[in-house]
Amino acid sequence: MAYSDSAPSVPLRWNFSQVLGQQLPSEPLQNDDIITTVAFEKRGDYLAVGDRGGRIVIFERDDRNTNVSSNRRDLEQRDFALRHPKFRYKTEFQSHEPEFDCLKSVEIEEKINKVRWWMTHDNLQFILSTNDKTIKLWKVKEYKVKHVKEMAPPLCSENMLLAERSFVPGLETTSAANGYRLEWIEKTPQNHLPPQDVDSEIGGIENPFRSKCQKVYASAHSFNINSISNNSDYETFVSADDLRINLWNLEVSDQCFNIIDMKPSNMEDLTEITSSISDIKFLNDGQHLLSRNYMNMKLWDMRRESSPVAIFKIHEHLRPKLRELYNNDCIFDKFGCCFSGDGLHFASGSYSNLLRIFSPGSGREEGIKLEIRGNSDRKAIHQAMPRARRSSLSNIIPRGIYQHAHVDSESHNVDFPCNESSKLLQVAWHPTCNLVACAAESSLVLYYA
Template structure:
């Protein structure tokens, strides 16, 4: 190696704390279980063991300079605990993974999953309106009739459930990954990988199945599955 070659090393420095620091008052349900940044870095989603997802939005601050700084935007309950009555199995609400969908047609959506169910959420801004130009009292002439006008007085960020993808995994879901075609995604558990279409929640296609005829012959399991970046045909 030439003596003129310099090795570049990443320099890490503390930037920001997101969330409330309650010290010893933190509960186990508040523990973070998943974190994901949107493709453009404008949002960061944080999921915890209670099934909630907190969205933080990047804000521009001249005092901060080029560093990204995030502030609370909204939160919602993504999953709730459930019971598989056929197996007498408790299904925890803990968020295992979050994946942002590409921002297509100015529609910001994300996928979230617990052990059994994947959900597609759409983030939007709800505008609160106020009616003005209303007539009060008795109208004696048609000229006194007024058309009410609606004005935007405030906006509230919110998330709505688009659809749920369920009943396709026997074992706990450990990962989800979006395809570059912006239409399909895969989900994996210990032994299987399934492919879904974002607009068809009731149908999935099995791509990989490692389950042997005799479970005693099992030698390997799937811990995670992800599409190769920019190549939709490789996992």
């Protein structure tokens, strides 16, 4: 389905699904563990997460029933699973390390700004990841590893007799039994155990993920890279900073083409900061796109460029505080946006860890507000911990939920206090069902409808 101006939308009722990576209130929050980007794989079977520590964590779908059954109850459970995916930790790898630009005397953080899944014609999986200056192409592949268990084959009575006769001390002559001639060349030492013909059996099968860096694309942006997007030709992708957009060929890492350059001759001429687009998504119909700036989210029809189809107001209540938000650098926060697979629902984050979901034509212009509580009860430690003490994200497995997101779909007009220190920047919508992943500090909170 695709968005239509006259297509009515039914508001979705949201329910908590699961939380990944939640820490207990007594555990300190490490700056390196804060999630900075989230992306679903095209089919929705995998979910990639990047963090400030330069790592990429991959989750896999864990709700499918692989056993074929015609039982009605099993079929109902499988049907529900298709509508409500669950995910579990799969693997992680270090994508970027901190660097130092000697020419500009600038430290380059390892923080992952964006990740994008890339699937080729032969279904190989790749991930594009970027920090402020360097883009990397990673090949991620699932290997089937068979564990072989050694075992001795059972001996029949005939073979046991041959074994006993063959290892009698002093036996150096040939023997014939059952028509077969057995020759022993050496005398077997006394008290030596007979060697056994070893057979093997498969003890288990694992499917681990392995990652390998295929290409590195660097030294093409003067400003910090904030977005990457792969094209439908399976050969090129674009990277963007605040003022420039470059076009890359996947196979060529040492050169690119600059297709848009909005840098003024005098940087002091830059105005209208709140109108700067922080995220853009193309809908599946190829005719609409969704954009997000600091104040609003807009839906555009590319056949009508004069005005957007719909405007979703998110930060209009902050307009009187723009000067204050500029002074504390909040005005530069880059909020992402996403949409449902049928193109009828749209979502973005806000301050106070609010998720805003809009359904045009539903009669609710304000949309639905969900307050995402990932680690809100734990005192944040904003100073980065020493790298030697940085904990691995392999503990991102669903744990005991002490608090999760709060749904307020009925009282959608209730105004929450604006807390600029807690911001929901990264959101992603599952491509085939109504499941939204929200990055709240170091936790990934999932909701379904």
